[in-house]
Amino acid sequence: MSNFFVKRRLLLLLLSLILLVTTMGITLKDRPLPTWPERFVRDSLAFAQSIIYKPAFAVAGFFESIGDIYQVYEENKALKQNLQQFAQVTADLNELKLENQELRAMLEAKESKLSDYKLRMAEVVARSPDRWNHTLIIDKGSKDGMSPNMAVITPEGYIGRIQSVSHFSAQVELVTDIERGNHIGAIIQGNERIYGVVEGYDPKNNLLVMRKIPMQSEIEPKQLVITSGLGGTIPKGLVLGEIVSVRTDDQFLTKDAYIRPSANLNRLEKVFVVERSFIAPTDIPAAPLPGIRGANQQPGLETSASDDTRGTGE
Structure with missing residues (x-):
């Protein structure tokens, strides 16, 4: 009796394998219209994936947006620092230009205008x-x-x-x-x-x-x-x-x-x-002569x- 059940199980397993191989052989072929089990499985998987995919995509996009915002913040911070340094360099340059102009003017005055002093x-x-x-x-x-x-x-x-x-x-x-x-x-x-x-x-x-x-x-x-x-x-x-x-x-x-x-x-x-x-002062106006006015x-x-x-x- 036990041998009968063992043989029956082996037979069912063999038939299942034959059915699986046959199904695989049929489904591997390019067919314009899949079988109804395939359609059922595909539609079920597509529906489940749509339910899971949209929230997962939204969550992934949210964290990606946070990463982008942080990156923009860091870039903005670096640009502000560079802008402050640029403003300081510009101010220093303007001061050097003014100082250079003053020194040039003073050098010219020293060499030309008051050479006697x-x-x-x-x-x-x-x-x-x-x-x-x-x-x-x-x-x-x-x-x-x-x-x-x-x-x-x-x-x-x-x-x-x-x-x-x-x-x-x-x-x-x-x-x-x-x-x-x-x-x-x-x-x-x-x-x-x-x-x-x-x-x-x-x-x-x-x-x-x-x-x-x-x-x-x-x-x-x-x-x-x-x-x-x-x-x-x-x-x-x-x-x-x-x-x-x-x-x-x-x-x-x-x-x-x-x-x-x-x-x-x-x-x-x-x-x-x-x-x-x-x-002693020597350039003193002379006394006026009679009849002459100046x-x-x-x-x-x-x-x-x-x-x-x-x-x-x-």
Whole structure:
């Protein structure tokens, strides 16, 4: 009885193998219309795959998007760092260009404009905001040969004079602090030299005021104004600025000329200190001859200019 069941099982297994091989042989052939079991299996698998594939694809896309966002974030961060470095490099380059231009201008001024004077370059190291138009500090002192009343200039023109000196630094009194007694003998250049005294400053319009100009003097805008050197301390020929306008003074005795400074007093970084020994003033207007009138030969003008400059060292 047991042998019968064993043989029956072997027979069923053999028939199953024959059926499987036959089915495989049939399904391996290229057929335009598969059998219904194949269609059933294919459709079932396709339906199951569609249910699983869409969520899996969405999850995979989500994590892929997160990876892309992180990569974009890192690239953006790197680009920002490079942009900051580029901005710093650009700023450094602009500073070097400006410094190069300043040094070139100062070198040209030292070689050409003031060859008769010894110039010593100094750097502005301090400037108080509350005394912006009054004083500044330079990095040269008595050890460098600095002394009070030395003129301080830029390649554009005169800016002031040394007021006090320390061992390693000096305080410069600016030309805009002129109301405190820093009067300057000046000359208006033209067909004839017109003498006067710069003894005022208009902070609202940033203009120097030159007074004691004879009434008959003919002055036009854009005429150049230079130092006269009559005080013996400030050299002659340093550019102060150019005429902007002319008015009659309150007493209607002389004229006042308003001068725009040639030097940019708001941006002072490097300056020149003019070193020279004291030279007695020799270029003094001659006394007027009887019957002859001239803008630079007015009675009392020499006394006024020298009086205003004698007490200030200029």
